[in-house]
Amino acid sequence: MTLPAPLVQVEGLVKRFPGARSLLGLGRVRRIVRAVDGVSFAIAAGQTLGLVGESGCGKTTVGRTILRLIEPDAGRVTLDGADVLGLGARELRALRRRMQIVFQDPYGSLNPRMTVQQTLAEPLAIHRLAARPEAERRISSLLEEVGLDPAFARAYPHELSGGQRQRVGIARALSVEPQFLVLDEPVSALDVSVQAQVLNLLAELQRKRRLTYLFIAHDLAVVKHIADHVAVMYLGKIVERAPATVLYAGPRHPYTTSLLSAVPVPDPKAQRQRIVLQGDVPSPATPPPGCPFHPRCPHPKKSSRCGIEPPALREVAPGQFAACHFAEAPM
Amino acid sequence: MTEPLLHVRDLKTYFVTEHGGGTARAVDGVSFDVYPGETLGLVGESGCGKTVTSLSILRLIPEPPGHIRPGSFIEFEGRNLLTLAPKELRAIRGNRIAMIFQEPMTSLNPVFTVGDQIAEAAIVHQRLSRRAARARAVEMLTLVGIPDPQERVDHYPHQMSGGMRQRVMIAMALICRPQLLIADEPTTALDVTIQAQILELLDRLQRELGMAVMLITHDLGVVAGSADRVVVMYAGQVVEQAPTRELFARPLHPYTEGLLASVPRLDTRVSQVRGRLHSIPGQVPAATAWPAGCRFHPRCPYAWDRCATEEPPPLDTPGSEPGTHTVRCWLLTEPQRRERRA
Numbered sequence: 001m002t003l004p005a006p007l008v009q010v011e012g013l014v015k016r017f018p019g020a021r022s023l024l025g026l027g028r029v030r031r032i033v034r035a036v037d038g039v040s041f042a043i044a045a046g047q048t049l050g051l052v053g054e055s056g057c058g059k060t061t062v063g064r065t066i067l068r069l070i071e072p073d074a075g076r077v078t079l080d081g082a083d084v085l086g087l088g089a090r091e092l093r094a095l096r097r098r099m100q101i102v103f104q105d106p107y108g109s110l111n112p113r114m115t116v117q118q119t120l121a122e123p124l125a126i127h128r129l130a131a132r133p134e135a136e137r138r139i140s141s142l143l144e145e146v147g148l149d150p151a152f153a154r155a156y157p158h159e160l161s162g163g164q165r166q167r168v169g170i171a172r173a174l175s176v177e178p179q180f181l182v183l184d185e186p187v188s189a190l191d192v193s194v195q196a197q198v199l200n201l202l203a204e205l206q207r208k209r210r211l212t213y214l215f216i217a218h219d220l221a222v223v224k225h226i227a228d229h230v231a232v233m234y235l236g237k238i239v240e241r242a243p244a245t246v247l248y249a250g251p252r253h254p255y256t257t258s259l260l261s262a263v264p265v266p267d268p269k270a271q272r273q274r275i276v277l278q279g280d281v282p283s284p285a286t287p288p289p290g291c292p293f294h295p296r297c298p299h300p301k302k303s304s305r306c307g308i309e310p311p312a313l314r315e316v317a318p319g320q321f322a323a324c325h326f327a328e329a330p331m
Numbered sequence: 332m333t334e335p336l337l338h339v340r341d342l343k344t345y346f347v348t349e350h351g352g353g354t355a356r357a358v359d360g361v362s363f364d365v366y367p368g369e370t371l372g373l374v375g376e377s378g379c380g381k382t383v384t385s386l387s388i389l390r391l392i393p394e395p396p397g398h399i400r401p402g403s404f405i406e407f408e409g410r411n412l413l414t415l416a417p418k419e420l421r422a423i424r425g426n427r428i429a430m431i432f433q434e435p436m437t438s439l440n441p442v443f444t445v446g447d448q449i450a451e452a453a454i455v456h457q458r459l460s461r462r463a464a465r466a467r468a469v470e471m472l473t474l475v476g477i478p479d480p481q482e483r484v485d486h487y488p489h490q491m492s493g494g495m496r497q498r499v500m501i502a503m504a505l506i507c508r509p510q511l512l513i514a515d516e517p518t519t520a521l522d523v524t525i526q527a528q529i530l531e532l533l534d535r536l537q538r539e540l541g542m543a544v545m546l547i548t549h550d551l552g553v554v555a556g557s558a559d560r561v562v563v564m565y566a567g568q569v570v571e572q573a574p575t576r577e578l579f580a581r582p583l584h585p586y587t588e589g590l591l592a593s594v595p596r597l598d599t600r601v602s603q604v605r606g607r608l609h610s611i612p613g614q615v616p617a618a619t620a621w622p623a624g625c626r627f628h629p630r631c632p633y634a635w636d637r638c639a640t641e642e643p644p645p646l647d648t649p650g651s652e653p654g655t656h657t658v659r660c661w662l663l664t665e666p667q668r669r670e671r672r673a
Contacts, residue, residue: 054522161614162377191376191549196593196610203607218523221595225608248597262527264552265598266591268575276531277524280492 006042007212008180013039013075015061031285035061037236048213050227052220054281057233059216063182067099097127100173104185106165110157116168117153123175142171147201163194180212199225221263224248232256235284235292238313242320252322252330254299301326335364336510336543337407343400344387355618357383359567370544372558378615379564381547385513389424426456429504433516438500439488445499446484453506471502476532494525508540515547530557551594555579563587566626573656583648583658585631633668637661
């Protein structure tokens, strides 16, 4: 089997934020936060990479730096061979047609003073894709494609439910006919029954339009339903990356194992050995030395080495990468 | 059988909406019991009335626009909470019945130390001195697993993480050793590893303190792991209630069935995973205009003409003791219709 060429390639991505200043901005600058600390992955055309982690792990920053909504400090991002980070403003705008984003919050990501029609017409106008009569036709068909009645074009966001708003957000991203979508927690704010509708829609759109997805989420169960590959982040780094079937069947990093075991399963008979991690995620401004996970790590083989030597992300099984000194003896 | 600790009958909490939108019947005839020492899960999606139900129990509904309709009945330890004088009610709130909320960020006062906030209930209800109450607060912080409690007691909420704050909320709620703890989405705002910590903590405290817990959540996984019995709400009503194992093994209301089927699961086989998720068509109707007949009928795959006109009462499931597994669905009277669909 030959692997399809990657559409999106990310290498050594780094983003640092200056820490907040104390004393109303007059105090000394606090430590730099390494939000994204050397992240690399590739996504093949038409496939989905699930990027998973808890709040503050840097997953959202990864998504935004790829699109240059946030400028990264180092690294390389290519879309279909084009160097995204080296582009000037004009070329970047042209490239944005090919890569779009859907945000988590369907309430905050639509302008409340614009109708659905106006929201969807804007990208068409910016990219000079369609003028009025043609634009209206395209908006109608976009709405139908995302499962909304074209009559919704005249509605304002407050008249829509959360699920409907998220469909509008998806339609807006699709309006410029992109190849690549960053989906940043697209179903986290939705109720279970609506979440299933939107996940099915995303899967269907991907098939029909041959879209490539970076699906950012905190919920491993949701990711299992949509991703071909999964990357798990902790404190700005990818700690494990593998094909979804491999990762769910046999995680190699103790953080992945713990995350999987912490997801509540809707089956009262499931007698699972739940691993409850102790403590909180450390601040990314002061990451622990050595392996960033070692203070919380439940691995029985954990040793003093973990607190000194940072483990590299290495291939521990075909296609499966893990950053753990004991990945050969998973928990 | 033991007497219920909390006995809710035909609770109706309505809200008069602005600009003539009509009356929102947020909770519309809800009945259930909570027994001493058990965990009752109250499950449903946004807008089903689960939070309004819990706020009604402590009479925390803002009036106006809300009001609890005459004929509603909430009995706790033999007294109707809905007719108690404010003073008597205050003696119960935070003392016999305590509550924790979803947002540990906004439920704590940012200008007081966590110690002051935990101690307050003990000073008010148990008339402890400041010094004694502070000592109790340190004990509570230890109980909920906060490291260095002697030092943490003087910290402010902003110095703590979300998980720590939720532990503080729990310490505040439990300082008077309540008989009933109402936990409204206690882990929804937390990361999954922190959620696991808090659920384990609640389990342990319930065992140690012997209190009853009413766990309100949208997450069927959380309910499956923690609750003894489950009440499923839809459109302001209880549509099904059953012992937890029974409910998950044999969901009989089409809404419960659909909800369970639409949860993305970790425990499915890989071959099944990439298929379509089951989803319930349409969306929850508005509380100002519940559908006639069965409120779920416009979204129900089994609905027939009777469902659109006649509202089903809670019906006992055949083969179970009366009142243990009830379902608001006409299918119980014509079970062959379910098989025909399947």
